């Protein structure tokens with residue numbers, strides 16, 4: 001079986017984890033800060049807070065904006081359910097902005113129109129979660145400008161795009177957002193097993209995220225409601241969680257970070273090969289930026305069957321790939337069509353671009369260790385299936 005994605009673990013990673021197991025700290029020790037500072041330096045952002053998963057990172061980022069019942073959060077329907085669920089965790093309503101059929105990211109045009117309508121009704125969202133689908137950044141200058149105009153907090157869901165670049169900066173620099181969230185699940189760009197991170201340039205959000213990660217507890221007398229009793233003293237000043245990352249995970253993450261650029265370069269190289277081999281087939285290929293200062297992390301390589309050029313159905317093509325030993329995948333089933341969201345009032349037809357995209361989408365294998373021979377085999381199997 002050729003999987004659609006898999007982690008890349010080297011001896012350096014194994015040694016980094018073993019070193020922690022023999023050290024004094026297994027959790028919340030020096031490896032956490034080392035990993036946080038490494039990612040912050042890499043992205044060119046002031047603060048980073050490591051947490052137990054990308055989902056936990058999204059939840060804490062939403063809480064840090066003050067999102068609560070009575071508010072609403074908007075995101076893309078073409079994403080993993082966690083991008084929307086984080087709003088529900090805070091008791092907020094969730095709504096979606098349809099995608100652009102060209103690059104499959106949340107459409108800035110549709111966002112602008114929906115915001116103008118919502119402003120008239122006094123129903124603006126408090127939080128917007130743009131998702132950099134498949135590793136390609138959304139147009140953040142445009143989205144950031146709209147968010148400022150309407151006073152909305154922006155949390156970039158960059159779970160697909162560690163190592164990507166946008167307008168000459170690393171995704172994660174938060175030039176046009178309040179916070180950016182990464183995931184370190186094994187299929188993502190670098191891994192800690194499970195893990196995530198929130199990045200921000202804002203000191204106030206950083207302080208809040210640190211507290212929320214650990215039960216809402218502070219040891220800083222400046223944040224306490226009353227004078228400290230002494231050096232042992234701490235106070236719980238709000239309701240937080242145990243969303244901490246272990247030092248074992250952080251050491252793995254810091255070791256992986258050293259190879260992030262190499263991984264992303266290899267993914268781009270393989271994506272170039274797919275682009276060349278699949279040109280001319282009845283497929284829409286991923287949007288790949290060619291300008292300086294733009295780089296997709298190529299987390300996923302998605303092809304969409306072009307319904308006008310082929311009568312082949314996605315299910316048949318998908319099954320043919322699986323029969324050939326290729327574990328293709330589909331990203332994503334539009335979130336609003338999930339039964340949980342249907343129960344909240346969403347219906348098929350609400351976000352037609354995401355639904356049409358879903359009908360034709362297939363994710364092909366792409367990961368650093370995929371060989372060119374394996375890739376040629378995938379291409380041949382796909383060509384066969386389309387014949």
Ligand SMILES: *Cc1c(COP(=O)(O)O)cnc(C)c1O
Pocket residue numbers: 053054055056079080082083131157159160183184185194195196
């Ligand atoms: C993976 C992913 C998440 C969730 O990350 P976890 O670390 O698995 O909790 C959220 N959003 C997107 C777009 C993802 O791909």
